[in-house]
Amino acid sequence: MKSYCFLRIIAFILVIITSGNAQQLSNAWGTYHEDLEKIRTELKQERQDSLAIKQLIRDAELAMGLDTFSVVNNSPIPPSGNKKDYYSWAPYLWPNPDTKDGLPYISKDGKTNPETDMKSDKPQLRRMTMAVQTLGLAYYYTQDKRYAHKAATLLKGWFLDPETGMNPNLNYGQAIPGEVEGRSSGIIDTRWYIILMNSIKLLNNSDALTSMDMLHLKSWFEDYLNWLLTNKMGQEEAQSENNHGTWYAAQIASFALFTDNIQLTKNVVNNSRKFFDSQLDSLGRQIHELRRTKSFDYSLYNIHALINLAMIAEQVDIDLWHYNAESKKNLYNAIRYMADHYYSDKDWPYEQISEKVITLNYENGLDFSVYYPYDLYTALRVGYKVYQDPLFMKSMEKISVDKVKAHRSNLLIYLEQR
Structure with missing residues (x-):
């Protein structure tokens, strides 16, 4: 990890003291924190089903046994020769069956080449993120500091340790063997860091992260944010018209908020209105995602990027939930269409080559449950909370009870008990 000079520390402290951003962020934290507090209260009063919390504690106990995740643990070496640089391969690229060396690789949209996960840091990034969220939530709901300290250990190992911490760049994301060492589209790999922003805040009332740890985490994300904004790859990703552009904006807004850059957060969420105008039609269809071979899943995937932007916007007093209310090219109609x-x-009148992502899919992530958080149930739960459309509740009730009672989003999104 690079050294952080004394003047930078002093400057950071002065910003917190003088700008008012600390209080603004404290207030902005309200909606998410209030949801968790209401859920925690109802769990204590036994007014919430306990299956979700039981699943969470099982996951947290498994996560307690995890080794520290790090990009240096991956055997393939990135083109820079520096194992601290993040490295991943494009997931839908396959060896060419018609050539001896497999080059040039060929695209099979929606079909993940299993070799890419073995070559990539992405699985470690995803598992680290979900382990930290699992442990952070478990600490919040149980106040067991073991969970907070384990979460902090995983964060330090991934970001801050001088030997194992990731360098704040994505120069070698989604490489294509024999073609490019990294691509702008690889930036979407770090969308999982958005989940970390709230997870880190769950640790605030513990002693697991010191003020210096928090300073260094914010400094890491300041550096990564600067790379995203100034590097050619980041600037290219910002121009993407589909989910890549939406997730890029969601990352910028999220990391800006985390690093107390309120003006940048506001600028990004205000500019993100363009996605509603250009990505949706009057029926709520995701016009770019319908071209994909997993069009149902990618439609949801982009909806969740828009949801993340709306949640972040709400924290800086900007309403994206009701943007384009008259034109119907809005988030409400996007969720309602699904x-x-x-x-x-x-x-479903469009191509979908795999089973639709209706409820979260669990996988064994090095002996604890890692889930895919961009499913229909979560979007419906958010949609009902914001818009109170009975169709959203009816759709949730149609999903198998066994699948939804232990769903992680029940511990994140509060709904009034009916």
Whole structure:
């Protein structure tokens, strides 16, 4: 980890003292924190089903046994020769069956080449993120400091340790063997860091992260934010019209908020209105995602990027939830389009080569449950909370009870008990 000069520390402290941003962020934290507090209160009063918390504690106990995650643990060496540089391979690229050396690689959209996970740091990044969220939530709901300290250990190992901490760049994300060492589209790999922003705040009332740890974490994200904004790859990703552009904006807004750059956060979420105008039609369809071979899943995937932007915007007093209310090219109609197809059993009229992501899919992530958080149930739960559309509740009720009672989002998004 690079050294952080004394003047930078002093400057950071002065910003917190003089700018008012600390208080502004404290107030902005309200919606998410209030949801968790309401859920915690109802769990104590036994007014919430306990299956989700039981699943969470099982996951947290498994996560307690995890080794520290790090990009240096991956055997492939990035082109820089520095193992602290993040490295991943494009997931949908496969060896060419018609050539001896497999080059040039060929694209099979929606079909993940298993070799890419073995070559990539992405699985470690994803597992680290979900382990920290699991442990952070477990600490919040149980106040067991073991969970907070384990989460802090994982964060330090991934970001701060001088020997294992990742360098704040994505120069070698989603490489294509024999073609490019890294691509702008690889930036989408770090969308998982958005989940970390709230997870880190869950540790605030513990002694697991010191003020210096927090300073260094914010400094790391300041450096990464600067790379995203100034590097050619980041600037290219910012121009993407589909989910890549949306997730890029969500990352910038999230990291800016975390590093107390409120003006940048506001600028990004205000500019993100363009996604509603250009990505949605009047029916709520995700026009760019419908071209994909997993169009249902990618439609949800982009909806969740828009949801993240709306949640971040809310924290700086900007309303994206109701943007374009009159034109129908809005988040409400985007969620409703998906809900309507699911609830009415309509045939999905676009290509979908795999089973639809209706509820979270668990995988064994090095002996603890890692889930894919961009499913229909979570979008419906957010949608009902914001818009109170009965269709969203009916659609949730249609999903198997066994699948939703232990769902992680039940511990993140509060709904009034009916």
